[in-house]
Amino acid sequence: MLKARSRRGGGRPTIADVARLAGVGAITVSRALREPGRVSEELRRQIEAAVEELGYVPDPNARALASARAEVFGVLVPSLTNNVFAEVVRGIYDSLSDGPFRIQLGNTHYSGLEEERLLQLFGSQRPAALIVAGIDQTPASRNLLQNAGCPVVQVMEIGPDPVDMMVGFSHLDGGRRATEHLIEAGYRRIGFIGARMDPRSQRRLAGYRAAMQKACLFDPRLVTTTPVPSSVTLGRELFRDALAKMPTLDGVFCNNDDIALGVLFECHRASISVPTTIGIVGFNDLDMMEVAFPSITSIRTPRYEIGRRAVAMALAAIAGNRPQERVADLGFELKRRESTAR
Amino acid sequence: MLKARSRRGGGRPTIADVARLAGVGAITVSRALREPGRVSEELRRQIEAAVEELGYVPDPNARALASARAEVFGVLVPSLTNNVFAEVVRGIYDSLSDGPFRIQLGNTHYSGLEEERLLQLFGSQRPAALIVAGIDQTPASRNLLQNAGCPVVQVMEIGPDPVDMMVGFSHLDGGRRATEHLIEAGYRRIGFIGARMDPRSQRRLAGYRAAMQKACLFDPRLVTTTPVPSSVTLGRELFRDALAKMPTLDGVFCNNDDIALGVLFECHRASISVPTTIGIVGFNDLDMMEVAFPSITSIRTPRYEIGRRAVAMALAAIAGNRPQERVADLGFELKRRESTAR
DNA sequence: GCGTCCGTTGGTAGCGCTACCATCTTCATC
């Protein structure tokens, strides 16, 4: 009976309270909030005043339930501490912070199974869009993405067969470019050092290999990799291994900048001169690469921009105008620095 | 009429479909999923089979609406790219990935106003718990937290007046300890270099100041700070400024490890010997500190553990047994390394 | 003057789930 008292939900104002105070129907309040243009100037003002007075905030759960569509972007990345993905996520947050959309972030820990589990979970929320890192989803994941009933953007990489849309760059070309640069700079016994070896690292390695083979310099003993997660410490250790295996090494292309930094520190420690004795190239071009001594050559990747662009594409698709080009290649840039200037 | 066909929501199975297939009432399915112990072995098996067959996933929105409580942890951090908060967030994700809880992550960009806005937004979702970084909320934010109707954990710092619970350590003590270490090591003209200067950095500075004053070494010209966000590049620049202002500098306590790394690189570049001419201490003890050459003394902070502990405390509170001690001090540890070993 | 269209507003009926209470069994107790 006493309807107004019997609320389960702690008595925060509902749309009906606003409607009563403004002297209009609930549905008009709903419209005023979502499509202000379709409500007369006068009522809109009254409603806004009532919203203000009551401190009304719409319940996103009720909204999602009634409209069969949550104002949520699902975002799936393999790591939260890897600066590269943190930058992508930052780009996404920055692009979405103005609008009505919330973000549901999932950490796959580089696991396909975990990705499937999260996709299943996210799908149950009927998100407005999904942004997933990488292009190597399992068949089950691809299927979930295809049937998600919302725009999907695969980010970080590009490939021939987008589920829906893609934003990224070619890691293979990046690896190739880095290696070519070392070759052009006169290095010959160029090693590849890589940790984690996720699909993107694999493709960078493939690029390295292609460049080395083309120059008739490839030797499998030049490649040192491990599935262990990347770190500066690990960079140093892998470099030691590489050097032990191949003492004539005169250059290294590193999987990423953490590894490159570890290599640089180990060179200092072992009094190996950079770039004279060893040339170093990193990947991603984190802030510290430029400041390091000597500064480290790296492939600059547009992480933040990828996040922004992914959101822009998804938003366009939601608005009904999917971009003509479903795959956006944002490229990369070789930053030449002291570590390869011999 | 044709109820089964008229679904708005794209025809994914509902709890009623599962109930029909299993030959039980909908509420029993609901119970079997949430409190399996309260449903008989036999029905539970039938229900599980039906769930499996239909690929049923409960709709979290409907759940939240009906129970007036969403299975969501709201998490508010000032930055996503700062490795320190990324680690805290990782701890939170790792602790929560097994259970039913989702995570709603908000980025305050170090802004009190943005924090209020997000708290308002998160509150409207009736989260199961809120985890917020820092202890310097605006009065409005504190108020929102107090009235959130769920456990609240303030993380990263500890202080005398928790909204509900706290997990962290004393940044003031950390700053003091770092500075005392430099003094003990024989350094005298010890500078403080800090970027961003958020409240935690301010307290580290206060700790530095206390130690310096106690040793009668304090001089305001030794302090170099900027509100600009921290970076390795900035560390180098601030160090140059500090040195220009005070050429007799023989040690620096850095706000954080990025700054410390920038200082180290600038020392290399300017051929200033570390630790002989200049001693360096960082803060947080990122992975790279140990590998750097020379390795850098730093204050190790338990970021990941803070995330895990915050979740544990929140979960306990949700289960009805709030911990006796509302404030958990996880401490810190001084890691002595080559950069202060003179 | 009448019908038609459009813009504005409101009522009704759910969205998928769970809180609450009612019902029905079973089993121990006296």
Added chain:
DNA sequence: GATGAAGATGGTAGCGCTACCAACGGACGC
């Protein structure tokens, strides 16, 4: 064998919101 307690199950009535359709009034064309 009656009584009650405890456990298992189900029905009903919403949670707060929006999709859908109806109603209304005024502008417009013929």
